[in-house]
Amino acid sequence: MKIRLASTLQPDSIVDGEGIRTVIWTQGCPHHCPFCHNPQTHDFNAGELVDIDEIKKEIKALKGQDGITLSGGDPMAQPLECLELAKYAHELGMNVWCYTGYLYEDVLKNKKMKSLLEEVDVLVDGKFKIEEFSLDLYYKGSRNQRVIDVKSSLEHGEVVLIEKYKGTKIFKNMYKKDEGMFI
Numbered sequence: 001m002k003i004r005l006a007s008t009l010q011p012d013s014i015v016d017g018e019g020i021r022t023v024i025w026t027q028g029c030p031h032h033c034p035f036c037h038n039p040q041t042h043d044f045n046a047g048e049l050v051d052i053d054e055i056k057k058e059i060k061a062l063k064g065q066d067g068i069t070l071s072g073g074d075p076m077a078q079p080l081e082c083l084e085l086a087k088y089a090h091e092l093g094m095n096v097w098c099y100t101g102y103l104y105e106d107v108l109k110n111k112k113m114k115s116l117l118e119e120v121d122v123l124v125d126g127k128f129k130i131e132e133f134s135l136d137l138y139y140k141g142s143r144n145q146r147v148i149d150v151k152s153s154l155e156h157g158e159v160v161l162i163e164k165y166k167g168t169k170i171f172k173n174m175y176k177k178d179e180g181m182f183i
């Protein structure tokens with residue numbers, strides 16, 4: 001089985017979920033959110049088809065990673081391919097985060113997407129909305145998006161947000177006034 005990726009794996013990310021993570025950038029997204037950070041990942045014919053067994057080898061060789069993050073693009077556009085990778089990450093003891101432009105409720109209605117959801121630990125859902133954009137949010141770009149505890153949500157039959165990621169970050173101490181930039 002092959003998956004269409006936008007780039008090579010990106011290890012050591014600290015912004016795409018909790019801990020140190022390897023990001024798998026999928027290629028292809030149907031949502032076309034205005035001001036998307038990764039517009040080059042929208043085209044379903046761009047990027048490169050990569051053998052999933054090759055990606056598994058790369059994941060197995062990783063050191064010091066807490067988990068993988070499925071991002072893109074929209075991983076839910078390649079649900080069965082991403083499911084393979086999510087299962088493998090779990091076999092290796094890594095956790096799985098997934099970003100999608102779909103809402104959790106919509107994912108549940110699609111059999112293939114739901115099968116991927118069931119192998120995901122944390123889902124960050126919803127389209128990016130520039131009018132709700134903030135730099136102070138945990139692991140998401142706009143306030144409408146949700147950082148969802150998937151296992152708990154499936155058990156309770158409703159969306160359960162991860163408490164510690166509901167609020168906003170305080171950037172004050174990280175702002176270097178003299179340099180006018182974030183560190």
Ligand code: SF4
Nearest residue numbers: 029032033036073101
């Ligand atoms: S869902 Fe994500 S990748 Fe797709 S257009 Fe929106 S922000 Fe961009």
